[in-house]
Amino acid sequence: MSPGASNWIPDWAAEALAVFAKEWRCELRTQVALNTLGLFAVTTLVVASVSLGPLGVSKSQGSALLPVLLWLILLFSVAAGLPRAFVQEEESQTATALRLSATPSALFCGKLLYSLTLVAALEALITPIYVTIMNLEVKDPALLVGALAAGGYGLAAGSTLVAAIIAQARSKGTLFSVLSFPILLPLLILVIELTRNAVLGDPAGLALGQLLLYDASVSIFGLMLFPVVWNP
Amino acid sequence: MKKTLPWLLWLWISAVIVGAFYYAPLAAKFIGKSSRILFFHVPMAWVSFFAFIAGAVWSLLYLLRGRQERHDRAAAVAIQLGLLFGVLAIVTGSLWARIEWGAWWNWDPRQTSLLISLLFYAAYLALRGAVDDPEKRGRLAAAYALLGLVVTPFFYWVMPRLAPITLHPEPVVNADAKVEMDTRILQVLLASTFAFTVLFFWMHNLQCRLQALLARREEARG
Numbered sequence: 001m002s003p004g005a006s007n008w009i010p011d012w013a014a015e016a017l018a019v020f021a022k023e024w025r026c027e028l029r030t031q032v033a034l035n036t037l038g039l040f041a042v043t044t045l046v047v048a049s050v051s052l053g054p055l056g057v058s059k060s061q062g063s064a065l066l067p068v069l070l071w072l073i074l075l076f077s078v079a080a081g082l083p084r085a086f087v088q089e090e091e092s093q094t095a096t097a098l099r100l101s102a103t104p105s106a107l108f109c110g111k112l113l114y115s116l117t118l119v120a121a122l123e124a125l126i127t128p129i130y131v132t133i134m135n136l137e138v139k140d141p142a143l144l145v146g147a148l149a150a151g152g153y154g155l156a157a158g159s160t161l162v163a164a165i166i167a168q169a170r171s172k173g174t175l176f177s178v179l180s181f182p183i184l185l186p187l188l189i190l191v192i193e194l195t196r197n198a199v200l201g202d203p204a205g206l207a208l209g210q211l212l213l214y215d216a217s218v219s220i221f222g223l224m225l226f227p228v229v230w231n232p
Numbered sequence: 233m234k235k236t237l238p239w240l241l242w243l244w245i246s247a248v249i250v251g252a253f254y255y256a257p258l259a260a261k262f263i264g265k266s267s268r269i270l271f272f273h274v275p276m277a278w279v280s281f282f283a284f285i286a287g288a289v290w291s292l293l294y295l296l297r298g299r300q301e302r303h304d305r306a307a308a309v310a311i312q313l314g315l316l317f318g319v320l321a322i323v324t325g326s327l328w329a330r331i332e333w334g335a336w337w338n339w340d341p342r343q344t345s346l347l348i349s350l351l352f353y354a355a356y357l358a359l360r361g362a363v364d365d366p367e368k369r370g371r372l373a374a375a376y377a378l379l380g381l382v383v384t385p386f387f388y389w390v391m392p393r394l395a396p397i398t399l400h401p402e403p404v405v406n407a408d409a410k411v412e413m414d415t416r417i418l419q420v421l422l423a424s425t426f427a428f429t430v431l432f433f434w435m436h437n438l439q440c441r442l443q444a445l446l447a448r449r450e451e452a453r454g
Contacts, residue, residue: 001324051335161379169362179359182352183379186386221382225375228295232368 015102015121019110023085024117025194032101035116037081041126044073046099049133056135067195070127071188073183074155075196078121082159083176087169104227108160112219115163123148139201145207147198151191154215158184161222163230241434245427248357251420259417263418269324270401271420272339274427277346283314285382288381291374301305301445304370307377308360309439311353313432318350345387352380 027033048069049056057065089095098107126149131138140143162180166172190211197204253273259267290307297303325343326336337343356376363369413421 006368042274093449161375165359165376166362169359169369170364171362174360175358178355179376182348182355183383185348186383186390189390210386210390216377217382221379225378228371229375 011021012103012106015106016109016123019098019107020113023111025087027114027118028185032085033081034121036084037077037118037122038125040078040080041073041122042129044076045126045130045133048073052128052134059137059210060186062134062136063196063199067192068131069134070130070195071151071192074119074123074151075184075188077126077197078119078155079177079180081118081122082156083163083166083172085160086117086163087172090167098231099231104209104230105223106110108164108223111164112156112160115160116153119152119156120149123152136199136229138199140198143198143204144195146204147191147194147211150195150208150211150215151187152190154211154218155184157215157218157222158187161173161218161226161229164226168229183218187211190214205224238434241427241430244423245431248420248424248427251423256417257414259414260318263331263377266328267417269328271322271424273321273328274421275425276317276324278425279428279432280314280318280321281344282429283317283351284349284384285312285381287311287314287353288377291377294370294374295378299367299370299446301366301370302440304366305440305443305447306436307374308357309436311356311377313435313439315350315353315357317428317432318346318353322346322350340400348387349384355378379401388396407425 024045056062086095089098102110127144130136159180161175164174166175166179169175191206193207194204194211195209196202248271252268256268256271258265259270287307287310290303290310294300294303294307322343329340329343330336342386356373359376360369363372414429
């Protein structure tokens, strides 16, 4: 074993945490992603609620419709805010410095962790308001939390690699939606089914296992493909 | 051989067309003569999926073997052809569905899986169009194509959840790993699948050569 080998894991983890800390420091300085994500989600939620009218939807319709609306709000909010993690590096010309200072895998994990905390914050903000405004009765709250955790992780993992790709292309904003939505579609179908099961109080079934498999596959391949995307 | 291959191919395809309309009997349980379109629809769908997998393999070769432009070009052309055959499969499938099911589009799991795959690969082409530098375009597109290869199998697990009952006829090899089909229908279907596969390779070769010539002309112009 080489002398540096025993320190490899702590070094790598320290690099990833440094990237994560740097992302949040930059974010708290400008608060662009936080404001974009939060305001976009709240505005869409209000529009959806107003469109359904003061009486909302019946309980039978609600269990079918409301989980779909919740995840569409989260998906479009993510599309509005998450690409910034990499786009900002290219626009402010800090990408080269980042390439020199961090290993690609640590960088990917740091950015993923940042996206994950951003999505978790968004879910923590939106879900209680959504449940209250829409009068959504959730029979299995634990399953809903599980669906939000696994679904949020999938959104962050799928978006991180796509954000790294579009940051190096033209027309970044529209391209993110075009590239990420086909990748996130299986996740959406599974997580909507899980949320519906949580609302109705049904067991999670196979959907939870498949969702976790999706999360693991996208993370592993994202980690393997990221050096190709990141390094010229 | 290079000159005779296209003629042999056109001869083979002509024989398949004649076989589809005059040799193969009408399939049981199908309305009117609608079963004849399947001799073209099934091979088109097969070539589409084959082209997407070939595109991913060429993308992998591009990343592993010194990022040679010919591998990137081969991947892009395969995916373009996969889209072409995929659209044709959807159109022929819709024509058949209108006769058999009474509606052009039914969100059948297999229809939906193919549609989402087409959306993914159309996004791949959009990505290529948004990057000017050839090296950067090659590696970004290759990474995206390989990510698609990971996500695509999920469609086949997930889509049946939207519509658990499919009206689609059984695949050529059914769930019991048996082929339950009239011998003459099977012969024409296999001949057609072979013809479409060779057609794909012929078109792929032509298009790759054309793209290489265009790239060389661009280089010469500076």
